Amino acid sequence: MSQKAAADDKKTDGKPAPQPDPARSLALLWGSHTRPGRNGLTIRAIVEKATELADAEGLAALSMRRVAEVLGVGTMTLYSYVPGKDDLTDLMADRLMGTLYSDPDEPKRCGHWRDALLLIAERNWQLHLKHPWLAELVRPRPRLGPNLVQKYDTELRPLDGIGLSDIEMDALLTNIMTQVEGAARLHHRLEREKQDSAQTDEEWWLTQAPVLDRLLDAQRFPVAARVGQSFGDETKAAAAPEMTLKFGLELLLDGVEKKLGKT
Amino acid sequence: MSQKAAADDKKTDGKPAPQPDPARSLALLWGSHTRPGRNGLTIRAIVEKATELADAEGLAALSMRRVAEVLGVGTMTLYSYVPGKDDLTDLMADRLMGTLYSDPDEPKRCGHWRDALLLIAERNWQLHLKHPWLAELVRPRPRLGPNLVQKYDTELRPLDGIGLSDIEMDALLTNIMTQVEGAARLHHRLEREKQDSAQTDEEWWLTQAPVLDRLLDAQRFPVAARVGQSFGDETKAAAAPEMTLKFGLELLLDGVEKKLGKT
DNA sequence: GGCCCTATTCGTACATTGTACGGAACAACG
DNA sequence: CGTTGTTCCGTACAATGTACGAATAGGGCC
Structure with missing residues (x-):
């Protein structure tokens, strides 16, 4: 339809692009x-x-x-x-x-690649906790700046030479970052909801009750009902997204371990 | 600081919350x-x-x-x-x-949980491809609607009884969704950049060249430079995020397999 | 020191957004 | 044919990012 209709606004008087440069x-x-x-x-x-x-x-x-x-x-x-x-x-x-690591070899100094990746994930997680807006940025990852490149290099170093191809190394890191960012988003969402609906979670159950009723009484959702129950209990107890992240990371790293043949 | 300062806007004349209900x-x-x-x-x-x-x-x-x-x-x-x-x-x-599966048992009918999860990931990936805005929504996951609950149930069924606890089942699914959504975000970002900078990627390299120079000539980033190179080649060739996603999924599923002891 | 020129500062203005408000049009019912 | 309650929607407002161009300050040159 209007695929290219929005291209030429101004008369393009000489400079190529006035807005996005x-x-x-x-x-x-x-x-x-x-x-x-x-x-x-x-x-x-x-x-x-x-x-x-x-x-x-x-x-x-x-x-x-x-x-x-x-x-x-x-x-x-x-x-x-x-x-x-x-x-x-x-x-x-x-x-x-630029604030993630004290020096470009900090993760590598962990020795084992697995510990290095855990450190990397932990640092990124902490950063997201300190700066909730980081996960809300529209751009999936920011533009390629000097500190991002440095971070990339720093995080790649402990993976270099352990038996992964370059592309696999990048893919692994990307997946870990995705996990962390996703968990951060969930975490902040829950946090915001908790303080939006204010005080006790008493009230939370009151507003959510009609839905939960419909959920539980119908046997349309047998598994979801049971798991949602367990999850709800867990959620109120502590930080569920962090547990989820830890779980996912373990799986991911176990997968890497298997791919490498052995530790 | 301003923890509760923004609570009372209007005089709270009777109805509890005029805006967010x-x-x-x-x-x-x-x-x-x-x-x-x-x-x-x-x-x-x-x-x-x-x-x-x-x-x-x-x-x-x-x-x-x-x-x-x-x-x-x-x-x-x-x-x-x-x-x-x-x-x-x-x-x-x-x-x-509600459009993801033809019926609530479609994934389960795959037989093996691994195939089911691959189907689940594939369907969600395709959905994100068709609707780029889905990954851009501010809310990490939409509010709990009927179709989302149905989807949750449908996706949980093939995991039920394979040896995971309820919480682990939820965590596994969440991580897979996170992977898919993260890959979709990256995909759409690249797609947008490709058609923002318009025509050939010739021009792309022209604008990006100064940075790449700084990147490559300095030995500050030895690993990043090399890996970035490989990744750049790959990126231009085809859909890198999809490969990354496939890779991450395999790792995750291998991790699950190990956790379950054997297939 | 005085003067001019260029780069910086920023007041005003505009288009666009979500949506509160309250009047107008309409349907159902007596 | 009212009356009443619901639905429609024109207008208005506050907030946003930022284009434009006038004011201004600083620094170099005589």
């Missing part, structure tokens, strides 16, 4: 973030304050106006440092990637 | 979607048209105004059928869950 975004990521402007503002400062804001109030509360307000500058001033909001979130994400 | 949302999901209004409109029709729109133009283009326009009704008319946009997307998602 991937080259500029990349240059920004890899460039210097500490060169101050006229009023002493730096990209780094913007990114840090924005991160604080997102940590405290969630990604939904992260608006250019709020960031500018917190920094005590005009809203549009931010745009002389950063092309747009997407680039800001990219910067925020990439910066965090 | 989980009970109503749940009732909506489980209620009838075919009762027509004055002008013959039904919830089902709204949901279907909205789904078409999201399929064709992406989640970003899905606005209440557009949906109403397509349906030929006033914008606010939608609000007499659906409490808000979130509920609409919940309805859309839940409806799709």
Whole structure:
């Protein structure tokens, strides 16, 4: 239908793309973030304050106006440092990637690849706990910034030479990251629901009761009813997503172990 | 800090919560979607048209105004059928869950649990391919609707009695869904980038070249450079996320197999 | 020191979003 | 033919990202 209808907005007067300029975004990521402007503002400062804001109030509360307000500058001033909001979130994400490990060989120093992967998963999990907005970013993974590349390298090192092909190494890491991110999303969703419906889970059962009734009394869902029961008990007791993640990781690593023939 | 500061907006004049009413949302999901209004409109029709729109133009283009326009009704008319946009997307998602299997025993009929899980993963993957917006929804998983519960039950059945506890069954399924959704996100991200930067990937390498140079010439990232190379080759060749998913699934299932002691 | 030019700052404006509000049109019932 | 309650929807509002261009400040050159 309107497959290409949205391509030419402006008359394309010379510059190729006024809005999305991937080259500029990349240059920004890899460039210097500490060169101050006229009023002493730096990209780094913007990114840090924005991160604080997102940590405290969630990604939904992260608006250019709020960031500018917190920094005590005009809203549009931010745009002389950063092309747009997407680039800001990219910067925020990439910066965090630099905080994961103390040095590029930390995971490898675990010795066994399995321990290394567990460390990697744990660090990423903790990062997601500290920064709930990380898992909410629209972009599945942020643009390729220096810290992300560093992280990639750091996490690949303990896998190098254990018997996996390059592509398998990448696939394994990707799957682990997917697991962690997925668990983080679930975790934050539950957390938010818990504090949205406020106080006791007494009330939670009241609103959910009609559905649960329909669920249980009908034998349409025999297995779901029973498992949902167990899961519900577990859920209220502790952090279910973390258990799920641990379980999935074990399975994944056992699978790797089998693929490698033996430990 | 502002933990509870945002609780009381309005004077709370009687009705508990004017905006987020989980009970109503749940009732909506489980209620009838075919009762027509004055002008013959039904919830089902709204949901279907909205789904078409999201399929064709992406989640970003899905606005209440557009949906109403397509349906030929006033914008606010939608609000007499659906409490808000979130509920609409919940309805859309839940409806799709009903299209996954022909009957509640289809996966179980595969015989072996491994084949069943592969079928389950494949179906969910195909669904994500058909509806890119599904993986973009903010809510990690939609609200508990009838079709989602049905799907849950259907997918649990082949796992029942093979030697896993209820919680393990749930965790396994959750992890598989996470894998699929993560792969879908990556897939759609690559797809979008490919058609955003338009025509040849010639140009892609031009914009990405400076970064890649910095990446390769520095020996800061020895492993990442090499693996990224392999991965880049693979990426251009075919659908990398799908391969990654297949790989991760195999590992996961091998892990399950080991846990069960033997096939 | 004085002046000009360029890069930075940012007030205003606009398009777009979800949706609250309340009047208008309509159906059913007496 | 009212009356009443439901459904429809035009208008309005607050919030968003950001384009535009006027004000402004700083730094180099005479």
